Amino acid sequence: DAGITQSPRHKVTETGTPVTLRCHQTENHRYMYWYRQDPGHGLRLIHYSYGVKDTDKGEVSDGYSVSRSKTEDFLLTLESATSSQTSVYFCAISDRGDTDTQYFGPGTRLTVL
């Protein structure tokens, strides 16, 4: 299994509070991704990173920001959480991007009350 961990694995928070999710990899892969998965929508890309301090937006980036200060860590921040951001969040990594295989972490279940 690809060495990907996500923390926390579960979180319950209140509307308006900031939340940061962490993805950590031990594979030294260049690319890292954040997805959310919701019933009826499948997996949707939020943001991705193609190197340290290099990030780009995905399909559903509004309300989210990311940071990558080290190769191994990719942080997803919800500046002011809303109920619509209740979801399961997955981190993924790939070595070369483009059509290279993405490997997924175990996920974080976030509930915003």
Add this chain to the structure above:
Amino acid sequence: EDQVTQSPEALRLQEGESSSLNCSYTVSGLRGLFWYRQDPGKGPEFLFTLYSAGEEKEKERLKATLTKKESFLHITAPKPEDSATYLCAVPLKGGSEKLVFGKGTKLTVNP
């Protein structure tokens, strides 16, 4: 608009009853198609990548095939442990790292 559609949404089989899952796509200039398996409460697990029409790949009871318009995941003599949601994904056109996922097919294999 790039789109990936999977069918059926859900499929129930008896153990040993072979069937196929479908993934159709509208991305032009396909540069790869990925199949994943996802168990409840877990992240997607990579199964196959197919790059060109006519390509086939196999793993145990699973075989993935690719045409110019769609991919099939054939399941031969399934077992209860094959129960999972199967996802397919394609890269967006334009040299991007972004994958577009289908909504998945939830497979249940009854003993």
